[in-house]
Amino acid sequence: MSTKQLQQYVSENFEQQENGYISRKRAAVYIRYSSENQRDGYSVEYQLDECQKYIDDNGLVFMKAYIDEAVSGKSANNRTAFFEMLADVKNGLYDCVVVYKYSRFARNLVEATIYRQQIEKAGAQLISAMERIDDTTPEGRMMRNIIMVMDEYYSDNLATFVQSAQYLAAKNGKVMGGGAPIGLKHNDKGTFDIVESEAEIIRLIFSMFADGVSQADILRSLDELGYLTRDGIPFKSSTFRGILRNPKYIGRYELEIKGYEKVINEDAFDAIIDKQTWQRVQMRLAEKEAKKEPRPRLKKRSYPLTGKAFCGCCKSPFIGSAKGSNKNGVRTEYNYYVCKGKDDKRVCDNKNIRKEMLENYVFSQIREHILNKDIIEKIAGEIYEILNDGKKPTAESLKQLHAEKRKIDKKLEVLLDAFIDGDLPKSVLNKKSASLNEQSAALEKQIMRAEVANATAITPEKVKEHLLKMMYNLESGDAALQKTVVEQTVKKIIIHKERVEVILQVAAENISPATHKELPARTVENARNIRDNKR
DSSP, rough: OOOHHHHHHHHHHHHEETTTTEEEEEEEEEEEEEETTHHHHHHHHHHHHHHHHHHTTTTTTEEEEEEESSSSSSSOOTTHHHHHHHHHHTTTSSOOOOOOOOHOOOOOOOHHHHHHHHHTTOOEEEESSSOOOOTHHHHHHHHHHHHHHHHHHHHHHHHHHHHHHHHHHHHTTOOOOOOOOEEEEEEETTTTTHHHHHHHHHHHHHHHHHHHHHHHHHHHHHHHTTTOTTTTSOOHHHHHHHHHHHHHGGGOEEEETSSSSOOEETHHHTSOOHHHHHHHHHHHHHHHHHHHOOOOOOOOOOOOOTTTTETTTTTTTTEEEEEEETTTTTTEEEEEEEEEEIIIIIIOOOOEHHHHHHHHHHHHHHHTTTSSSSHHHHHHHHHHHHHHTTTOOOOHHHHHHHHHHHHHHHHHHHHHHHHHHTOHHHHHHHHHHHHHHHHHHHHHHHHHHHHHHTOOOHHHHHHHHHHHHHHHHHSSEEEHHHHHHHHHHHHEEEEEESEEEESSSSOOOOOOOOTHHHHHHHHHHHHHHHHHOOO
8 A cells, every 4th residue: 555545544534633543433324214204305315415414524434324215203113224224333333323313213212212222332323413412411312312202292293283184185075095996086186087987887786786686696797798897807796795885986985084073075076876876775785784694603612632632543633623503493512623534534433522521631631740739849840950950040140240240340440550650551551451351341241141041030939830820721711821731731642442641741650541431530520629629
């Protein structure tokens, strides 16, 4: 490198002060531009120009600009460039992040605080090019937070303003967003115009339905005439009812906005259907709804043993199955676990087993061998020993780390005192302090990890608390909670033609298989034991 090139490099990257040259701060620029900026004039170019000007005026080195376009400042979600910038700051690429205004960084005070702290923790600084605040002082930090609170207030007010503007526009006859239904199209006046080629389809549908023609016959007629939807497919019953209920076809516009009364504009635009035909259609729809009898449906059942229960004959899983019957107007529902090989492939002749019978038996085995208070005490200790085998308690490790950190901090103090007293050359100070600072930083990371581990450390009490909660969940009758307990306690359930085997994850002793005939008896006996224990 020539002398001239070296001088240029130094002038670009270092700043001369009385005691020599210091490295110039590396600056990243973050720019957010959204549709709301069209009103306040904060274009990408304008923000970048102002940030660049601040960087030049303050002797910083511009490194890179991160730009998010068409995103809101209310939340950091979906801001790709924002998170790329944060990652680079954490990797030590920059000394500061410059934004046009704090509102470009975030308009949500909670998120703004979290991400600003992440930047500062990485040793960098967040700077507003237009809001010249010294946030190294308590007063400056308070002022910065006040600005951010006001930005969030502005964002909330902006949303309220938009809703208010939509409401007033709708009250004045404007159509606010949403697609135009078949037969209509948007116009420059903010309302709808009729599309005659499609309107004749709508008139035919309304006319035929008002005259008593069935839905199936109307759809058949549309097919024969070759009429298609805008998507180029035949009309279906799902779109048919939506057409008959749509008030836009009589020129009525309706809009609901949260916090405002419903907007209803009669004769807001030209109607395709006259109001008399509309009324006839609505009356017929109401009559059809009134005649409909609610069809009794089987309740949706949850089968908590699925995924654990398997056939002892063909190895296929046992799955839940519900059947119902109507006798003398009374509907009865039966729920079973059935072999999938029998149900799907027709290759297995294993028996179906009643849902309540199998579940009660499996739950009784869980209670007897794992989830009762005597065994929970023993299992909690065993699980703790397994999880912490060969490990020192986290609290003790954390104490040792803090002690090591204090020793290094003390050594740094001694070095500094020696340098101040003139007993230690600066070169020696720099070399030794660099090594100690490196050790100190490594210990800081270890302490942080240990503190997190300590907060979430497994203890016998926590294991016991978890097992007791599982016991109560099993008794709750809630199928979703019972499923969770089964997942954690049952390894496998094997259903043979004449017996059932339950293999648990943790059990003090082997469980002898029960025959199908024994299931109800064992369940009753276990229920008595549980009732006696509760007393």
